[in-house]
Amino acid sequence: MSQLLIEGGYPLCGVIDVQGAKNSVLPILSAALMSDGECSVLNFPEITDTYVAIDILRALGAKVVKQQDCITINAKNADGYEIPYGLMRKMRSSIMFLGSILAKNKKAVISLPGGCELGQRPIDIHLAALRKMGVNIEENHGFLECSHSGLKGCEISLSFPSVGATENIMLAAVKADGVTDIYNAAREPEIEDLARFLVKMGARIKGAGTDHISIEGVSSLSGCTHRVIPDRIVAGTYLCAVAATRGNALLKNICPLHIYAVTSLLKEAGCDIKIYDDAVSIECDKLKSVPLVRTMPYPGFPTDEQAPFMALMSIASGNTLFIETIFENRFKHVGELLRMGAKITTEGRVSLVEGVKKLHSATVQATDLRGGAGLAVAALAAEGSTVISSVEHIYRGYENFEYNISELGGKIKKI
Ligand code: UD1
Numbered sequence: 001m002s003q004l005l006i007e008g009g010y011p012l013c014g015v016i017d018v019q020g021a022k023n024s025v026l027p028i029l030s031a032a033l034m035s036d037g038e039c040s041v042l043n044f045p046e047i048t049d050t051y052v053a054i055d056i057l058r059a060l061g062a063k064v065v066k067q068q069d070c071i072t073i074n075a076k077n078a079d080g081y082e083i084p085y086g087l088m089r090k091m092r093s094s095i096m097f098l099g100s101i102l103a104k105n106k107k108a109v110i111s112l113p114g115g116c117e118l119g120q121r122p123i124d125i126h127l128a129a130l131r132k133m134g135v136n137i138e139e140n141h142g143f144l145e146c147s148h149s150g151l152k153g154c155e156i157s158l159s160f161p162s163v164g165a166t167e168n169i170m171l172a173a174v175k176a177d178g179v180t181d182i183y184n185a186a187r188e189p190e191i192e193d194l195a196r197f198l199v200k201m202g203a204r205i206k207g208a209g210t211d212h213i214s215i216e217g218v219s220s221l222s223g224c225t226h227r228v229i230p231d232r233i234v235a236g237t238y239l240c241a242v243a244a245t246r247g248n249a250l251l252k253n254i255c256p257l258h259i260y261a262v263t264s265l266l267k268e269a270g271c272d273i274k275i276y277d278d279a280v281s282i283e284c285d286k287l288k289s290v291p292l293v294r295t296m297p298y299p300g301f302p303t304d305e306q307a308p309f310m311a312l313m314s315i316a317s318g319n320t321l322f323i324e325t326i327f328e329n330r331f332k333h334v335g336e337l338l339r340m341g342a343k344i345t346t347e348g349r350v351s352l353v354e355g356v357k358k359l360h361s362a363t364v365q366a367t368d369l370r371g372g373a374g375l376a377v378a379a380l381a382a383e384g385s386t387v388i389s390s391v392e393h394i395y396r397g398y399e400n401f402e403y404n405i406s407e408l409g410g411k412i413k414k415i
Contacts, residue, residue: 003389004402007411008361008382012247014408016238018254019045019399020069021231024193026093027167028228029053031198032073033062033100034175037223039201043253044071045231045399048392052091059084060101075104082109091396095123096164098146099171102135107147112139117368119328125165129156133172133180153178153217161186161211161297167194173215174203182213188298189258193229200224232258233304234398235280237373239263240308242408243271243284244315244381249408250281261301265290265309269316289318289355295326307333307374314342315381316355324349333371336364340378340386361386366393373398380410387415 020043029050032039044050044066054064057073060080065072081101088094088111101108113123127137127144134152138145153176156169166186173180185191187209195208201224204216235254242249243266256263256275263273263280268290272283290313295303303326313320314337324330331346338344339362343354361384366372372394379386388394391414394401405412 001389002391003387003415004376004391005385005387005413005415006376006379007385008380009245010380010409010411011245012242012249012380012405012408012410015250015252016404016407017252018230018235018238020228021045021190021193022047022049022397023163023188023190023233024228025050026053027096027171027190027194028197028226029057029071029073030097030100031171031194031201033057033060033075033078033097034103034171035073035201035221035223036076038072038074039223040225041071041073042069042225042227044069044228047395047397047399049091049093049396052087052094056083056087056094056097059087079105081105081107083111085111088113092121093164095126096167098126098130099168102130102146102148103151103172103175106149107145109143109145111143117332118330125158125160125162126168129158129165129169130172132156133176151176151217153180153215155181155183157183158185163188163191166191166213170194170198170205170213170215173217174198174205174221175219176217178217180215180217183211185211185213186297187211189229189232189255197224197226200226229258230254233302233370235259236262236302236305237308237377237398238404239266239280239282240312241377241380241405242282243269243287244312244377245410246284246287247408248283250279252279254278254280256280261299262305262309265293265301269312287312287316289313289316289320289353291319292321292323294323297326303327303330304370306330307371308377310334310344310351310353311337311374311378313353313355314344314378315357315359318355320353320355322351322353332367333374336367336371336375337378339364340382342378358383360384363387363389366390369393369397376401380405
């Protein structure tokens with residue numbers, strides 16, 4: 001396990017480009033499995049989660065070639081239907097391949113993804129929808145054995161707008177017989193990006209980005225070229241880091257609309273934010289608390305931005321109440337922030353942050369991907385040198401993390 005050494009107190013200033021979106025690339029790589037041609041995916045982020053997805057594609061028999069930020073997938077002869085247990089355990093989002101394997105084959109075998117650091121994370125919504133589409137699913141010693149004799153379009157009303165379930169249904173539905181209507185669908189930008197990719201392949205999809213998505217099945221899908229959208233969560237994390245260090249930076253390759261929930265709260269916190277077509281600048285001299293941060297499905301405040309924003313609010317003047325509505329256990333970073341001098345009280349899904357003047361250095365542990373990023377934000381602002389362990393969590397989602405922070409003038413190194 002690697003560690004990061006961060007010497008805090010240096011304002012982050014300068015210009016950086018934001019990577020492609022992890023949460024877009026993962027379902028898009030899964031979609032590429034269904035193509036009869038070659039798919040090229042541009043703006044591919046080099047992070048460990050996307051490499052796990054490549055390993056899954058290869059395990060299923062696809063040919064994958066990477067050249068700079070472009071991944072080319074040829075899955076014409078990929079007739080594998082089983083995701084190896086080790087890959088499933090490495091990345092929970094491996095579940096995203098279930099819909100496309102079933103669209104390509106009559107069966108799929110995957111291990112149950114199990115719980116993770118954010119809580120239990122059941123997949124009942126995914127499975128109920130696939131069953132409705134005609135998939136027979138049996139649990140066998142921790143594995144899910146799925147089979148069907150033809151996927152059927154149907155009406156599916158989600159009990160919660162699950163991002164992964166919406167994507168899995170879309171993947172299964174594009175080659176199903178008839179029309180599939182998803183009600184209470186997730187509206188995240190990554191869903192729209194997946195739909196754009198699938199439509200380029202020849203799928204018929206309407207309403208992606210709204211809560212009603214309608215998909216008419218087609219018999220085959222061709223190859224295509226697609227550039228994935230910028231990573232809104234990474235963008236938001238860097239904005240928090242710049243604000244926490246009272247810096248001044250321009251983030252390029254961004255879709256400002258996608259991070260509106262974050263930029264509007266940063267403005268409320270006293271940051272000077274300027275929005276351009278595909279960039280956002282931020283300057284921060286004084287920071288005041290915002291009263292309430294409630295995580296919500298898009299377009300609400302993203303749960304993935306909760307930890308970086310909490311790190312920021314822990315050094316703002318005043319109190320902030322955080323309510324985590326998406327995941328049952330997403331405050332693990334709180335204990336680590338306390339080690340750095342933050343004043344936070346947590347009860348269930350609610351945390352009250354009382355801003356302090358300064359955080360101090362400590363030895364802390366990244367507990368999960370975004371929690372780890374939150375600790376890095378805190379460490380960049382803190383007095384002294386902080387050691388963050390288990391930084392593999394951070395590398396799951398942040399490309400060239402040390403390089404980008406160093407480019408902005410932060411003092412960071414891997415040890
Ligand atoms: C996706 C994102 C993740 C983000 C999350 C919420 C990817 C690869 N990951 O995760 O970064 O934090 O959306 O915006 O895109 N749930 C169930 N049953 C299900 C499915 C979900 O109870 O079958 C629950 C989950 O436990 C969780 C909530 O619904 O509490 C949201 O989960 P979901 O939207 O499915 O998140 P993911 O797709 O896993």
